[in-house]
Amino acid sequence: xxxxxxxxxxxxxxxxxxxxxxxxxxxxxxxxxxxxxxxxxxxxxxxxxxxxxxxxxxxxxxxxxxxxxxxxxxxxxxxxxxxxxxxxxxxxxxxxxxxxxxxxxxxxxxxxxxxxxxxxxxxxxxxxxxxxxxxxxxxxxxxxxxxxxxxxxxxxxxxxxxxxxxxxxxxxxxxxxxxxxxxxxxxxxxxxxxxxxxxxxxxxxxxxxxxxxx
Amino acid sequence: xxxxxxxxxxxxxxxxxxxxxxxxxxxxxxxxxxxxxxxxxxxxxxxxxxxxxxxxxxxxxxxxxxxxxxxxxxxxxxxxxxxxxxxxxxxxxxxxxxxxxxxxxxxxxxxxxxxxxxxxxxxxxxxxxxxxxxxxxxxxxxxxxxxxxxxxxxxxxxxxxxxxxxxxxxxxxxxxxxxxxxxxxxxxxxxxxxxxxxxxxxxxxxxxxxxxxxxxxxxxxxxxxxxxxxxxxxxxxxxxxxxxxxxxxxxxxxxxxxxxxxxxxxxxxxxxxxxxxxxxxxxxxxxxxxxxxxxxxxxxxxxxxxxxxxxxxxxxxxxxxxxxxxxxxxxxxxxxxxxxxxxxxxxxxxxxxxxxxxxxxxxxxxxxxxxxxxxxxxxxxxxxxxxxxxxxxxxxxxxxxxxxxxxxxxxxxxxxxxxxxxxxxxxxxxxxxxxxxxxxxxxxxxxxxxxxxxxxxxxxxxx
Ligand code: SF4
Numbered sequence: 053x054x055x056x057x058x059x060x061x062x063x064x065x066x067x068x069x070x071x072x073x074x075x076x077x078x079x080x081x082x083x084x085x086x087x088x089x090x091x092x093x094x095x096x097x098x099x100x101x102x103x104x105x106x107x108x109x110x111x112x113x114x115x116x117x118x119x120x121x122x123x124x125x126x127x128x129x130x131x132x133x134x135x136x137x138x139x140x141x142x143x144x145x146x147x148x149x150x151x152x153x154x155x156x157x158x159x160x161x162x163x164x165x166x167x168x169x170x171x172x173x174x175x176x177x178x179x180x181x182x183x184x185x186x187x188x189x190x191x192x193x194x195x196x197x198x199x200x201x202x203x204x205x206x207x208x209x210x211x212x213x214x215x216x217x218x219x220x221x222x223x224x225x226x227x228x229x230x231x232x233x234x235x236x237x238x239x240x241x242x243x244x245x246x247x248x249x250x251x252x253x254x255x256x257x258x259x260x261x262x263x264x265x266x
Numbered sequence: 267x268x269x270x271x272x273x274x275x276x277x278x279x280x281x282x283x284x285x286x287x288x289x290x291x292x293x294x295x296x297x298x299x300x301x302x303x304x305x306x307x308x309x310x311x312x313x314x315x316x317x318x319x320x321x322x323x324x325x326x327x328x329x330x331x332x333x334x335x336x337x338x339x340x341x342x343x344x345x346x347x348x349x350x351x352x353x354x355x356x357x358x359x360x361x362x363x364x365x366x367x368x369x370x371x372x373x374x375x376x377x378x379x380x381x382x383x384x385x386x387x388x389x390x391x392x393x394x395x396x397x398x399x400x401x402x403x404x405x406x407x408x409x410x411x412x413x414x415x416x417x418x419x420x421x422x423x424x425x426x427x428x429x430x431x432x433x434x435x436x437x438x439x440x441x442x443x444x445x446x447x448x449x450x451x452x453x454x455x456x457x458x459x460x461x462x463x464x465x466x467x468x469x470x471x472x473x474x475x476x477x478x479x480x481x482x483x484x485x486x487x488x489x490x491x492x493x494x495x496x497x498x499x500x501x502x503x504x505x506x507x508x509x510x511x512x513x514x515x516x517x518x519x520x521x522x523x524x525x526x527x528x529x530x531x532x533x534x535x536x537x538x539x540x541x542x543x544x545x546x547x548x549x550x551x552x553x554x555x556x557x558x559x560x561x562x563x564x565x566x567x568x569x570x571x572x573x574x575x576x577x578x579x580x581x582x583x584x585x586x587x588x589x590x591x592x593x594x595x596x597x598x599x600x601x602x603x604x605x606x607x608x609x610x611x612x613x614x615x616x617x618x619x620x621x622x623x624x625x626x627x628x629x630x631x632x633x634x635x636x637x638x639x640x641x642x643x644x645x646x647x648x649x650x651x652x653x654x655x656x657x658x659x660x661x662x663x664x665x666x667x668x669x670x671x672x673x674x675x676x677x678x679x680x681x682x683x684x685x686x687x688x689x690x691x692x693x694x695x696x697x698x699x700x701x702x703x704x705x706x707x708x709x710x711x712x713x714x715x716x717x718x719x720x721x722x723x724x725x726x727x728x729x
Contacts, residue, residue: 070362073362074363076364077362077363080364083414083416084360084413084414084415084416085414086414087414087415087416088411088412088414090411095446099469100473101446102446103446142414144362
């Protein structure tokens with residue numbers, strides 16, 4: 053039990069109806085799914101032990117994620133194929149296991165090494181992509197883009213790493229890359245709102261998480 | 267409900283559900299009319315088809331008789347029971363978002379022998395049947411494997427009355443303590459034994475407070491409702507709860523009970539203060555006491571079914587007394603809005619004519635009535651007026667014991683004679699102890715005795 057735990061990294065997709073469940077619910081869902089696998093799961097110590105589980109980053113409600121990541125820990129080493137098979141069987145259909153690998157306990161936590169996230173936005177039909185491109189260029193040309201979050205003001209400009217629209221005119225897709233660190237977390241929905249769009253009308257997918265080592 | 271629902275299963279559905287579906291399927295296949303189908307369904311014991319009964323009203327609006335509208339329709343419907351509690355479901359839907367009762371709930375026992383006179387569940391779920399420990403352990407095992415839940419709830423109307431409850435809690439700890447689950451064990455009697463039971467669960471106890479349900483605080487009221495509690499037992503239990511690690515205690519009470527005076531209500535406040543004082547003496551100022559007070563509605567099929575509901579003014583006066591009483595004491599008080607109680611009383615004590623009222627109120631815009639922010643009462647009152655009915659007739663009328671009650675054709679197995687005797691006892695301030703010690707011939711054995719399994723492995727509470 054006190055032996056070095058085995059750290060397992062899961063890459064997964066969250067889509068369909070499940071994109072409407074929040075971060076805490078997702079965590080609970082993973083916990084129960086993992087319990088159903090009957091794997092030798094590692095728990096935290098203490099009076100009220102919890103499953104050791106670590107999700108890289110909260111995916112905003114309604115977003116699809118196709119390469120989300122999570123770590124969990126086992127008490128014993130097992131073949132990856134077996135872990136994968138048991139997890140597949142326990143997960144609901146709209147959570148898809150994309151990759152599974154062992155990670156060294158020495159490497160930093162997912163949250164600590166996450167730098168940025170890439171998003172793809174499918175725009176609503178009625179949006180004119182050329183017009184939007186103009187608006188976007190004007191917006192990005194500004195020195196600062198202040199947005200209001202709760203009581204504090206955040207400069208969205210400093211959070212945007214890259215942003216553009218491709219596939220014009222047939223299949224316009226907006227790609228956004230934004231910082232995702234605990235201190236500086238970009239929200240693509242804020243950018244869409246500034247461009248006079250309702251984020252709820254767009255299909256937003258987080259396509260990639262970019263970490264320190266990579 | 268005749269306006270909305272074609273057929274009800276009265277009582278426990280586990281067996282009859284299949285009979286009902288089978289019969290329905292047959293009717294569908296042979297393409298018989300709806301009317302004929304309903305008649306066919308009414309032949310299944312325990313199935314109640316409201317449209318097959320005629321209600322005859324007297325001048326004043328009360329019911330004279332309820333009679334079958336057709337030949338072959340039984341004059342009354344006896345509830346169904348399962349003599350042995352059937353296999354417990356273990357493959358459950360696990361919600362993806364947090365819901366109420368978000369745990370693996372297991373029914374360890376059905377029914378209750380305490381005979382509290384306000385309690386609907388205590389009458390309609392007779393006789394008491396319980397699951398053996400080995401079966402419960404297997405249910406937990408299978409349920410956890412298929413759901414992945416981290417918490418289980420061992421449920422019944424009065425869990426400390428399960429004859430093997432101590433064995434059960436010990437076995438649950440033994441078998442599951444290294445699985446990192448929590449075990450909740452609600453509905454415990456006010457007795458130090460209940461605290462011992464919780465102790466058996468040790469670190470499997472979920473966080474949070476201890477809950478007790480005295481329901482009434484003054485000895486007089488306790489005798490009326492047949493839930494007598496020795497003050498020293500309460501104090502001993504409460505002391506033990508705080509000594510054994512709990513910091514918060516929730517107490518359930520009711521107001522608006524028959525014969526209740528303001529002194530009886532004041533007794534609730536006093537009880538809360540005593541409990542808080544005991545807690546503070548043991549654990550200091552961190553102790554929390556929560557009084558949760560419900561408004562009593564006289565429920566069909568209980569010894570109190572003939573009583574009227576307290577008027578809104580009476581309930582409000584009692585609530586005000588409670589609010590003033592706990593003011594600045596540190597006691598938390600939660601209560602129900604009297605108007606919501608009134609609506610519940612109309613619906614649970616009404617007759618068939620209320621179907622029209624429900625429909626009309628809905629047309630006028632009443633929905634989500636239980637949501638505090640919606641004030642639908644004007645719609646309901648308007649609906650009563652539009653239907654030519656008097657709401658007070660349903661809520662505030664003392665019903666005569668000779669009167670035919672709207673639910674008299676539904677038999678729970680407990681006779682009216684028994685209910686009346688309990689009513690008389692109540693009025694005389696006499697209590698009726700647990701019927702496992704002394705059977706009152708309530709009617710259950712007469713009705714269901716022949717179904718009783720002979721195996722010594724199957725537990726029935728009746729002698
Ligand atoms: S028949 Fe007797 S023991 Fe059984 S429920 Fe009725 S009163 Fe209780």
